[in-house]
Amino acid sequence: MPTLTYFGHSAIQLEDGKTTLLIDPFLAGNPLAPIKPGEITKADYILVTHGHADHLGDTVALAKRHHSTVIATWELSTYLEKKGLKVHAMSSGGAHEFPFGRVKMTLAFHGCGGDVDGDGDVPPPNTPIGYLINFGKKNLYHAGDTALFSDMKLIGEKTPIHVACLPIGDNFTMGIEDAARAMEFLGAERCIPIHYNTWDVIKADTKAFSFKIEKLGKKCTILQPGDYFEY
Numbered sequence: 001m002p003t004l005t006y007f008g009h010s011a012i013q014l015e016d017g018k019t020t021l022l023i024d025p026f027l028a029g030n031p032l033a034p035i036k037p038g039e040i041t042k043a044d045y046i047l048v049t050h051g052h053a054d055h056l057g058d059t060v061a062l063a064k065r066h067h068s069t070v071i072a073t074w075e076l077s078t079y080l081e082k083k084g085l086k087v088h089a090m091s092s093g094g095a096h097e098f099p100f101g102r103v104k105m106t107l108a109f110h111g112c113g114g115d116v117d118g119d120g121d122v123p124p125p126n127t128p129i130g131y132l133i134n135f136g137k138k139n140l141y142h143a144g145d146t147a148l149f150s151d152m153k154l155i156g157e158k159t160p161i162h163v164a165c166l167p168i169g170d171n172f173t174m175g176i177e178d179a180a181r182a183m184e185f186l187g188a189e190r191c192i193p194i195h196y197n198t199w200d201v202i203k204a205d206t207k208a209f210s211f212k213i214e215k216l217g218k219k220c221t222i223l224q225p226g227d228y229f230e231y
C-alpha cells in the first residue's frame, strides 16, 4: 500500500517502500509546510504540475540534492534541464510507463505564465496539467491547479480513481462546490483536498466540503500538513 504524506498547499509525497515521489514540492516558501526542504531524505522523482512558484517550489534544489528525475511538460522540462536537472518531458494527454508505475498527464485549466521567483528567473509559459498516477497498484489523481471542467469524466472513465487530490481553495482554482462536482465527474472513491488555507484568499471550510463529499456517498480525508495516509 502506498503512503501519501501531505506537506500543505499542493505538496504531496508518495512512497511505497521502494520509490519516493514528490508532487509540487513547495516547502521553503510554504507557510503550512511542516518540514524544510533539507528534511526531505529521498526523492526519486519529482512531478511538477506547472511553473507557478507555489508548485515548482523547491524542485531545483531538491532534484539536485537527491538526483531526482523531474517529470514536467516539455516547456518546463527544457527550462529545468538547462539548470542541470535530469528531466522527463511529457505533454497533456500523454502517458508513460516509469519503473514505479504509469503516469498520465491530464488537462488542467489555469494560468500558464511563469512567476518571478525573486531573482528575475522566470520559467517560460507552460501549460498547466494534472497527473493520473498508477503507483503501488492504486490510482491517484492530482488535479494541479484547475477550474472544474466536464471532461474530468474522461479521466475516471476507464481508470478507477482511488484517491483524488483536488484544489478547494477557490479564487485561483475550484472552490468546494466545484470540487464536489469534480468528484462526481471523476467517479473517484476518496477525495483529499489541497490548495487551501495557505493564505487568507484561499481559506476553505473543510467541514462543509467533507459533508458535501459524504453526501455523494464518497470518502473525504482531510489531512493536516505533516499527516500521512495509506491508500
Ligand code: NI
Residues within 6 Å of the ligand: 050, 052, 055, 110, 111, 145
Ligand atoms: Ni498556479
Ligand code: MN
Residues within 6 Å of the ligand: 052, 054, 055, 145, 172, 195
Ligand atoms: Mn497554485
